[in-house]
Amino acid sequence: MQTQRSLMCGLLTLSLPLLANASALPEHQTSNPWYTDGQAQLASKLARTQSDNAKNVILFVGDGMGISTLTAARILQGQMNGQPGEEGYLSFETFPYTALVKTYNVDAQTPDSAGTMTAMISGLKTDVGVIGIDEDVERGSCASVSGNEVMTAIELAEIKGLSTGVVSTARITHATPAATYAKSADRNWEDVSDMPQDAIDGGCEDIASQLVNFKANLEMRIAGAHVDGTEVAFGGGRRHFLPKDPTFNSADAVSSTEGDRTDGRDLTAEWQASYPSGSYVMDQAGFDAIDPASTDRVLGLFNESHMQYEADRDNDVAGEPSLTEMTSKAIDILDNNDSGYLLVVESGRIDHGHHAGSAYAALTDTIELAEAVQAAMDATDPDDTLILVTADHSHVFTIAGYPKRGNPILGKVVAVGQTEPTLASDGMPYTTLGYTNGRGFADLGDETNADLRYDLADQNGRMDLSGVDTTTPGFHQEAVIPLSSETHAGEDISLHAMGPGAHKAHGVIEQSQVFHLIEQALGLVQQ
Structure with missing residues (x-):
């Protein structure tokens, strides 16, 4: 095997001067930008240096960000900047190392976010719908939790004395962020009101309470551990931290009673009591007032439920920070x-x-x-910070037809050499983007809150889009199979890496290997 590898390396070395010999190829070929770009990229790869040990690690998870999502987003980004779109890159697509990641859960071919994030943050795959527990758990059974809990990279980092942070545009108690700090037999146990009585009687703790009690819980589980708790937690989900009592409503509450908790606990007050020097914030003004240089700990709950879609963020009642702003502030702290x-x-x-x-x-x-x-790249040193960008799973989201180069990615298919939309066999136009299943077509015009689709009846199958502007924010693509909502998909997703240890991200890997990249870069497990 070693001889074969040496021979291959030798052939590569011998072939490079031939490729560089311009006299062997016509000038219009060697001066073509596609050709010269290929040469430059190869030279860049050959010049890479590799290191193993990182001071910091940042893991970005695009929930549901499959390959087709990356491709379409890359094109849309370019078109929003006045370009054809296909030639561009999202910031992390320029990272030097990439792998494909298998996402299945132990018990499921197509996964959910609880099992996938547990794999990435704990190093082992588990079942659908459970958080921070191995596959021996029975979903929904409190009694099956004890003895099956697993350690997360966040917990190991705390034990080592590193600072830790969790940021999400979803509820901070939702499956993906919750998997960094909680142990739960059911991802839906976000607060005590979501739990069955037998789970409460059995001593299981809801996810929001586990976030507030993260320090105490970790020290109780690990003999001799002394940690200071997570320094940064930004996200939505305020309702799971407040009592079901309108007197506890926040200034931007959209429900008559914002809180869901039926145990009377105000977890925001409990967090502040545990960390008197910490800052609790709930809107853009509070966020902007945070001084990273003097803030040692912050809890930010910016919405009753999930934070707004980026496109809809300007419509938030009290204002909320963007993902970029939260990421930058977290790094600065x-x-x-x-x-x-x-x-x-x-x-x-x-x-x-x-x-x-x-x-x-x-x-x-x-x-x-x-x-x-990009903000994280700008704020960190690539020599000491490993940045990983991945997804937990994909969606049944497709890019289809034969649209010409630069055709609006949100538009109807217009074929090469044509100016009018291509018609399908049924005589109607169709869009480049579509879904296999879900609620189907809707035309909400300039509406930026995608969730309003759930208020409307399903419209599955083919629709006549001749008079519909499919590029507006409120257009929802056609879907064939009627379901209450569109579903995850089971194909591999991508992992992009730069910084110390990034060279280990290559090939086709199990999702649980993401944890090992983090662990080895930071040296979290004592040998």
């Missing part, structure tokens, strides 16, 4: 620790846009994730 940090950032609403059948919502949130990654 966490890097106060000279020992380093581990930060997990989720763009949760990519997934929700797809579930609602809105390519516009999903793609604009993907573009915002790319902006957040």
